[in-house]
Amino acid sequence: NAGVTQTPKFRILKIGQSMTLQCTQDMNHNYMYWYRQDPGMGLKLIYYSVGAGITDKGEVPNGYNVSRSTTEDFPLRLELAAPSQTSVYFCASSPPSGYSNQPQHFGDGTRLSIL
Amino acid sequence: GQSLEQPSEVTAVEGAIVQINCTYQTSGFYGLSWYQQHDGGAPTFLSYNALDGLEETGRFSSFLSRSDSYGYLLLQELQMKDSASYFCAVRAGGYQKVTFGIGTKLQVIP
Numbered sequence: 354n355a356g357v358t359q360t361p362k363f364r365i366l367k368i369g370q371s372m373t374l375q376c377t378q379d380m381n382h383n384y385m386y387w388y389r390q391d392p393g394m395g396l397k398l399i400y401y402s403v404g405a406g407i408t409d410k411g412e413v414p415n416g417y418n419v420s421r422s423t424t425e426d427f428p429l430r431l432e433l434a435a436p437s438q439t440s441v442y443f444c445a446s447s448p449p450s451g452y453s454n455q456p457q458h459f460g461d462g463t464r465l466s467i468l
Numbered sequence: 469g470q471s472l473e474q475p476s477e478v479t480a481v482e483g484a485i486v487q488i489n490c491t492y493q494t495s496g497f498y499g500l501s502w503y504q505q506h507d508g509g510a511p512t513f514l515s516y517n518a519l520d521g522l523e524e525t526g527r528f529s530s531f532l533s534r535s536d537s538y539g540y541l542l543l544q545e546l547q548m549k550d551s552a553s554y555f556c557a558v559r560a561g562g563y564q565k566v567t568f569g570i571g572t573k574l575q576v577i578p
Contacts, residue, residue: 386566395555395568396511411565443510456501456513457566 355379359444359460366434366467374429374463376444384447385427386411386457387419389440396443402427434467441465470494470558472569479575480546488541488572490556498559500532500539501566506552514541514554543574551576 360375378385383404388396398411402421416438418430427446431438441464445457472492480486490500499518503511515523517532517539529542543550553571560567 388568393570395570398565398567401565412567445511456516457503457511459510459512461510 357444357446357458357460359442359463361463362461363464364466366431366465368434368436368467370434371430371432372434374431374442374444374465376427376429376460377425378427378444378446378458379425380446380448380458381424382446382458383424383449385421386445386447387417387427387429388443388445389413389438390443390462391440399429399442431465436467439465439467470560470567472556472558472567474554474556474569474572476570477573477575479577480543482546482548482576482578484546485542485544486546486574488543488554488556488574490539490541490569492537492539492556492558494537494558494560494567496560497534497537500530501557501559502528502530502541503555503557503568504552505555505571511555516559546576548576548578550574 357378386401387399390396397413400419402408408419441462443462444460447457474490501516502514505511515530522531527544532539553573555568555571557566557568
């Protein structure tokens, strides 16, 4: 099992450009999440999904969009990149509710710089 | 909303024991998780407490007191490789939404 795979690992964008951060998982997890982590800070939830076709906003959704057409994939879209979106982005997945230790499995992250 | 407080930095000696505290304010509390993150790496799951008490996993233990809205992570027999950031995270509300603290940077010194 590869777990959670994120691409690309690094990217530099110009202000105003758009891009899609890819995330795929092979664990058949229903729940998927996108976080951003600024230097020296914790993780802030951008969007999450409880299954294909269902997404919802987290703490910091402005400037981002997501879709969930399949169980495996949960791409994150930046439409008009701004310097404030410079961060490390982590995708995560977790098994459905009912497990006593519902760990989130994280991808290796995408380091994004907006210049 | 949810908020968590944990110390920003802790330094401990190799072989010693260290405790990292976490207090939280939340509604609809389900459980408290702990994650480890090495510099430049991804967070990895350590433990999850839904009920009061101590959970032990090898050198790591995690404690929860729901009545005090408090938990801690206990690391025993510290090793240099334990130098990392440790995040507490609260699972509250529906759909497994998890709110992370800002993390405690643990430095293990010889």
